Amino acid sequence: MGIHAHRKTIELLEGEYSSIHHGRSHDFDDLREYAPGDEVKDIDWKATARSTVPLIKRYIASRQHNIVFIVDTGRGMAAVAESGEPKKEIAIQAVGVLAYLATRHGDRVSMFTGDEEHIDFTPAGGSEAHIERMLRAVDARIQLDAPGSDMEHLLTQVARRLGHRSIVFIVSDDIALDRDMDKQIARLHARHEVLWISVGDADLMARQLSAPPVWAVDGGVEIPEYLRRSRGLQTVFDEGVAQRHEILATRLRKKGVSAGRIGSLDGTVPALFRLLERHRRARRS
Amino acid sequence: MWWWWIPLVILVVVAATVGGFLVYRRGRHGGGLPVAHVDRLTKLKAYRSAMRRYRWLTAAALVLVLVGGGVTSVIAARPAAVDAQQNEDYKRDILLCLDVSGSMVGVDAEIMRVFQNIVKGLNGERIGLRVFDASGYMAFPMTSDYEYIMDQLGLYERAFDGTLGPDEDFDYQAGTSSVSGASLVGDGLAGCANDFGDLSDDNDRPRSIILATDNIVNGNQIYSLEQAGQLAVDNEVRVYAINPFDYPLDTASQQLQTVAEGTGGEYYPMDLGSTVSGIIDNINSIEAGYIQTPPEVQVVDQPGNRPLLLVIVVGVLLVVAWRARI
The missing domain is CATH 3.40.50.410 (von Willebrand factor, type A domain)
Incomplete structure (x- = not known):
């Protein structure tokens, strides 16, 4: 039994209740340039090494309802x-x-x-x-x-x-x-x-x-x-x-x-x- | 001014009762279930008309309770009518004490006739008859057997008149001449005064003697007339003397009058203007004054048809209460 969510933003999670993690999400989405204020530990050092600018790992903001x-x-x-x-x-x-x-x-x-x-x-x-x-x-x-x-x-x-x-x-x-x-x-x-x-x-x-x-x-x-x-x-x-x-x-x-x-x-x-x-x-x- | 607090007490009691009832009403929910959204019911049009009916039934039940309570309290107060009755029957004892010497027979017959009339209207009085000449003879003792009295009075009347039937063997003088002499009034009256059976204090029946004699004594008396009179006084007997041969200056007549009046009775000379029945009426009216019959006060319950009304009210109340499911 589960609570079904119809909304598109939430639909990402459909059928995936079992994969939910507690705390911060580790699902990687994409990379973007570092901007002041970003967490230093979020910097993807390997990608930064390949690139010329610091890159930040972007996570799915939240998969929690x-x-x-x-x-x-x-x-x-x-x-x-x-x-x-x-x-x-x-x-x-x-x-x-x-x-x-x-x-x-x-x-x-x-x-x-x-x-x-x-x-x-x-x-x-x-x-x-x-x-x-x-x-x-x-x-x-x-x-x-x-x-x-x-x-x-x-x-x-x-x-x-x-x-x-x-x-x-x-x-x-x-x-x-x-x-x-x-x-x-x-x-x-x-x-x-x-x-x-x-x-x-x-x-x-x-x-x-x-x-x-x-x-x-x-x-x-x-x-x-x-x-x-x-x-x-x-x-x-x-x-x-x-x-x-x-x-x-x-x-x-x-x-x-x-x-x-x-x-x-x-x-x-x-x-x-x-x-x-x-x-x-x-x-x- | 000790009673000023009574209204206060009543007020407090009423307030406490009403208050207690309200508290009881409030706290009564212990047995019931709380429900929400009563407007599901109260907003219905049918609810309002049903509620109106319910109110009417409740009001009717209340009115019935009040009426029933009122009727009950009226019945509980036992409505009664006071019925004061002066009982006309005089329970007294009358002894006819007749001198049957030859000169007195006519008067005696008259007395018999009068008393037969009186006896017809009696109830509860006792009558006895003693005749005397030289000696006394009890013709019949004190009795209220009126049939018997009538028989005896009739018999003596006919004997005095000399009109006894051929098959009637009766001598009114029997037993009246066992000693020598004639008209021994003292002995006769003394015998009469002792003829009343119950002389105790708690017997409050008035006692009277109707003594018919001419007081012409011929012979030796054991009791003088005065002594016999004193015996009557001792026995609380009033002597009413009837003298058919009254001569105002005659010592015999005067003696009879003195003795009769000394017992509280009266003396009646038979002259042209008086009749035996008139004299007896007079005696009766005097004697009526001695009768101590207090007016009998009866308190009679008169519930009328109120119990029936109460039954109907309670019945209707039950039906209404059942209908309203109070």
Whole structure:
């Protein structure tokens, strides 16, 4: 399993994850004349001897991808997922799996986390300890008493601050895409390669006899049983949810953003696999 | 001014209750699951109408709870009506004490007639009859068997009138002349005064004797009339004397009057203007004053149809609560 990169500059590395070196690249590209400021140890003495001017070995600047995770850490992510497990766990597992894959290939992963009050940036790193730190940060951020989510603001900030071309994973939930967010995704996608991961939200309706009560993380209000068991409302709710998923999927597809939805902890790896596979096959417009 | 803190206490208790309830509401999420994106539901048009229905049901349930609570507290307060009844039955003992000497028979027959009328309207009173001439004879003891009393009174009436039937073998004078003499009123009255069975203090039935005699004593008495009167006083018996042959200056009449009034009773001379029934009425009204029947106060629960209302309210409340899944 690997993260496929479509960009031409990154395409150099396609299928070559196994040849990745840590640290400076030793892949020789060409020679050029020495210019003040160049490292003396980069001078190719043999070539210089044959030539009349000092020549510098030019290396491929970097063959590492920048993998960037944008994780929504608002309190909505502290809610339960479709399976009844905490969404946080699923988000952490998804980020962990992807970051592990990336670092195994020598990529460097960084992360933006954010809610409506603050945005945090974890600088790029490639070690397992780095991934561990990242995941711990996500775990600590996502709390029931955390501020609410504001993906639009987070995406805006990331689009403004993320200079290097990167592969961007957006980890969010069953969000309702509005026009502004749409714009920010397009803006991000223009420069970077964007993949979208939705952590599926829990069903609000009570369909089983022993469905536990649920309360909204925004406002803390419990949803009355009367509403949750109303057959008519269940039908309308299901239609609304299906429509919401459809809108999100359609909009992202139109932009060429690969999207996947994870409903449970066990479903994380298969869902990621499908996402990466879909992404690999997708033709970049 | 010790009570000034009562409203304060009530206020604190109410505030603590409400506060505790709110805290409980807040902390109740322990059992529930947190969910995000509730707007998936709340933005639906169907949600708003369902919520309105839910609010109505909840409000209805609240109203029902209040009504039920009100009805319950009214029932718990046991609404009652106070029913004060003056019981008209006078539980007293009357002893007819008749002198059956020849001169008295006409009056005795009249008394019999009057008492037969009275007995028809009695309830709980006891009547006894003793006749005397030289000696006393208990015709029948104190009883409330009115049928029997009627029989006996009728029998004596016919005997006094001399209209006994051919198959009636009865002598009203039987047992009244076992000693020599006639109209021994002192002995007769003494016998009558001892005829009341229960003389103990906790028997508060008023006792009275209706004594019909002319007080013309002929013979040696064991008890003088005064002594017999004193016996009546000792036994708390009032003596109402009826004298058909009253002469104001006659010592016999005066003695009878003195003794009768000495027991707390009255003396009735039978003159042209008075009738036996009038005299008996008079005695009855006097005796009614001695009857110590306090008005009977009954407190009667009157829940009315409130329990039924409560059952209906609770039933509807259950249905509403089930519908609203509160």
